[in-house]
Amino acid sequence: MKKYTxxxxxxxxxxxxxxxxxxxxxxxxxxxxxIYNVSITTVQNAYFELCADGYLIAVDKSGYxxxxxxxxxxxxxxxxxxxxxxxxxxxxxxxxxxSFDFSLWQRYIKSxxxxxxxxxxxxxxxxxxxxxxxxxxxxxNSRNIIASPDRIVIGAGxxxxxxxxxxxxxxxxxxxxxxxxxxxxxxxxxxYGYKVFTRxxxxxxxxxxxxxxxxxxxxxPMKRRLELINYSDKNNSVVIEDDFENEFLYNKMPTPSLxxxxxxxxxxxxxxxxxxxxxxxxxxxxxxxxxxxEFEKKSAYIAQTAxxxxxxxxxxxxxxGHLSYRIRKIRRLYTNKTKTFANILKEIMPQxxxxxxxxxxxxxxxxxxxxxxxxxxxxxxxxxxxEQKNNEITLILSPSGIKQTELEECAKAIKKxxx
Amino acid sequence: MKKYTxxxxxxxxxxxxxxxxxxxxxxxxxxxxxIYNVSITTVQNAYFELCADGYLIAVDKSGYxxxxxxxxxxxxxxxxxxxxxxxxxxxxxxxxxxSFDFSLWQRYIKSxxxxxxxxxxxxxxxxxxxxxxxxxxxxxNSRNIIASPDRIVIGAGxxxxxxxxxxxxxxxxxxxxxxxxxxxxxxxxxxYGYKVFTRxxxxxxxxxxxxxxxxxxxxxPMKRRLELINYSDKNNSVVIEDDFENEFLYNKMPTPSLxxxxxxxxxxxxxxxxxxxxxxxxxxxxxxxxxxxEFEKKSAYIAQTAxxxxxxxxxxxxxxGHLSYRIRKIRRLYTNKTKTFANILKEIMPQxxxxxxxxxxxxxxxxxxxxxxxxxxxxxxxxxxxEQKNNEITLILSPSGIKQTELEECAKAIKKxxx
Numbered sequence: 001m002k003k004y005t006x007x008x009x010x011x012x013x014x015x016x017x018x019x020x021x022x023x024x025x026x027x028x029x030x031x032x033x034x035i036y037n038v039s040i041t042t043v044q045n046a047y048f049e050l051c052a053d054g055y056l057i058a059v060d061k062s063g064y065x066x067x068x069x070x071x072x073x074x075x076x077x078x079x080x081x082x083x084x085x086x087x088x089x090x091x092x093x094x095x096x097x098x099s100f101d102f103s104l105w106q107r108y109i110k111s112x113x114x115x116x117x118x119x120x121x122x123x124x125x126x127x128x129x130x131x132x133x134x135x136x137x138x139x140x141n142s143r144n145i146i147a148s149p150d151r152i153v154i155g156a157g158x159x160x161x162x163x164x165x166x167x168x169x170x171x172x173x174x175x176x177x178x179x180x181x182x183x184x185x186x187x188x189x190x191x192y193g194y195k196v197f198t199r200x201x202x203x204x205x206x207x208x209x210x211x212x213x214x215x216x217x218x219x220x221p222m223k224r225r226l227e228l229i230n231y232s233d234k235n236n237s238v239v240i241e242d243d244f245e246n247e248f249l250y251n252k253m254p255t256p257s258l259x260x261x262x263x264x265x266x267x268x269x270x271x272x273x274x275x276x277x278x279x280x281x282x283x284x285x286x287x288x289x290x291x292x293x294e295f296e297k298k299s300a301y302i303a304q305t306a307x308x309x310x311x312x313x314x315x316x317x318x319x320x321g322h323l324s325y326r327i328r329k330i331r332r333l334y335t336n337k338t339k340t341f342a343n344i345l346k347e348i349m350p351q352x353x354x355x356x357x358x359x360x361x362x363x364x365x366x367x368x369x370x371x372x373x374x375x376x377x378x379x380x381x382x383x384x385x386x387e388q389k390n391n392e393i394t395l396i397l398s399p400s401g402i403k404q405t406e407l408e409e410c411a412k413a414i415k416k417x418x419x
Numbered sequence: 420m421k422k423y424t425x426x427x428x429x430x431x432x433x434x435x436x437x438x439x440x441x442x443x444x445x446x447x448x449x450x451x452x453x454i455y456n457v458s459i460t461t462v463q464n465a466y467f468e469l470c471a472d473g474y475l476i477a478v479d480k481s482g483y484x485x486x487x488x489x490x491x492x493x494x495x496x497x498x499x500x501x502x503x504x505x506x507x508x509x510x511x512x513x514x515x516x517x518s519f520d521f522s523l524w525q526r527y528i529k530s531x532x533x534x535x536x537x538x539x540x541x542x543x544x545x546x547x548x549x550x551x552x553x554x555x556x557x558x559x560n561s562r563n564i565i566a567s568p569d570r571i572v573i574g575a576g577x578x579x580x581x582x583x584x585x586x587x588x589x590x591x592x593x594x595x596x597x598x599x600x601x602x603x604x605x606x607x608x609x610x611y612g613y614k615v616f617t618r619x620x621x622x623x624x625x626x627x628x629x630x631x632x633x634x635x636x637x638x639x640p641m642k643r644r645l646e647l648i649n650y651s652d653k654n655n656s657v658v659i660e661d662d663f664e665n666e667f668l669y670n671k672m673p674t675p676s677l678x679x680x681x682x683x684x685x686x687x688x689x690x691x692x693x694x695x696x697x698x699x700x701x702x703x704x705x706x707x708x709x710x711x712x713e714f715e716k717k718s719a720y721i722a723q724t725a726x727x728x729x730x731x732x733x734x735x736x737x738x739x740g741h742l743s744y745r746i747r748k749i750r751r752l753y754t755n756k757t758k759t760f761a762n763i764l765k766e767i768m769p770q771x772x773x774x775x776x777x778x779x780x781x782x783x784x785x786x787x788x789x790x791x792x793x794x795x796x797x798x799x800x801x802x803x804x805x806e807q808k809n810n811e812i813t814l815i816l817s818p819s820g821i822k823q824t825e826l827e828e829c830a831k832a833i834k835k836x837x838x
Contacts, residue, residue: 053735102538123697280538
């Protein structure tokens, strides 16, 4: 451990324990160096770090003071807690935090931050060139999609890309979604004035999510894929293929993307949030000829939303093979979790029907139910209710975000909340 | 300097100089430790860093190899260069890169990256709570705006916020912009089906930019501000106040924001890109009661676009006073640059009319012109042409992004390109 980290920790401890109170002036750099018997640089580094983390504040020509961080943190944490409510077990398919190599990602961010020159200009509308190049390589290997970086557009999440698409597709009036659960896309397109349908094959724009057709993870069969692209091609409609969760298709033969099968107007969408972390919002789309042309026309007033630093970091991360490695790793992890969780549920709820979804990420649980209100909140659960009628309830459970060691407790909480 | 940085640099040099060629296997960690007489950890750290920066790649169970980074970099740089063309002097108002304290910003990002837990969940639709709290404090001090964090919404740039606004304002049909130069906003609202006008006081939505009314930086006078808010209040229209470049109003009395003056339906927009770096895309808006209510209704399908890491970093950066400090610093710097540049132009182009814009950031240059095409590109210039007719041309020049030492050369290039 570096010396300044030690000094940092010991001062931080004094502040968090309340020994050094808000407003207290700490020893000057020179004095502290003498007290702790370290160099002036060491103290300076420690003080800088304490300022950056909000424990100290530098007051011009006076010195360093303890901030109100403890009170503020309590206040902030209270608010953050209130805003996320009391969810202890989120079963809606969040990321497994234990498996993410934070220090590796931090390394890549630090490296990106060193490219200072690139931060002084605005992003290209399509996103950083090196990330688009890395994605072009990546989808060639993982999805057999041949697309030059020029055809790839980055955005801060699928929502941001849908905004761009709704604008590029202007002139068309109808859009179809698989079902009503795709609220974000439905709302964006309807805000733009499109008429929204579900499962309407004659819509001018057809949004599909072939690897995750419904909330319980049905996968679109090959035959249906071919029908869809043939029909839409004949019909001159645009297909938006959101390849959501394709990377997690573990037990299946790899299914070719519509983009690869098709000849017509197909837009392919991929996203990294689910594979990396929800906090990293980077998605991309591969445009068709027509939409690419449209994009070039409008690019002067389409602003890139994704973080430049994160784009640069992700480009190197993918190029070095870490993305592929991570996907293999969490694919195993998530599908194992699903299996384990299903087995635990079968054991403790023998009366209920338990089935693993086609993409191995979701469990469908159908249980007798005494008819009163299910008490999910009381037991800290966040789940998706597929159906609830009379004395039966059907849940969709994605345990990917639950810690391995808490699967059993979580299953017990489910039992308690409905039985 | 830490030992591993030395090792990092020397291996990097060997790779960039071509001494270590693509595909070469480098010494194993153990062997390298012996060769360079350093610890195994030192070698490991250096190799990790070289991997993160793309010079080496680790191959499972085999060792570390030199990547194709040199060829790839040449290729990438060629493409990045092509995409930004040959601009040497960008006079459209870019950021001064010399004045930005990159290492300070890096410190804050690193500190944000340590908050690993916050990265494992999706953002709140409004943005990170601590950033909204810091902004709430900041605008209270700098703009006299009293707004709780609950009323503040973050977005990745003004464009992202305009998308949200166009959706929240749904039901209204007409919008007014100051003039046709506000292309981004105009295009977003017209994509959403609004009828777009310029300077139309009876529009249902009125977008104004009081500190930067035109591309040459006119400031809206107090009298006009009061008229606007009274009229729009009577008319029940919504005013979007984009406080663009207000922070740079140096020579003027501080002008109160419309948000502070008004009583009605006013949305205040502020942005950090111009104050920090174009590569950091974070903007915010303060919603009116009506729009806040609308936002809460729709929040389930509005996704936050701004980077979580950068939001967390910026929150501490503002709280520690660095934003206010930076604004004071670049305000002086930019206005001095404008003055110096105007003086140089007056000296070398004595026949032309030269005037400094009201916000002290732009210069309006009117010059005789021989009638042929101006050769801006040939001389590496990027400028805004306000008007060009017969034998006269009027330019708007913002020298903020030009290096102090290159102002004279830049002025000479302008002279050559039009005379």
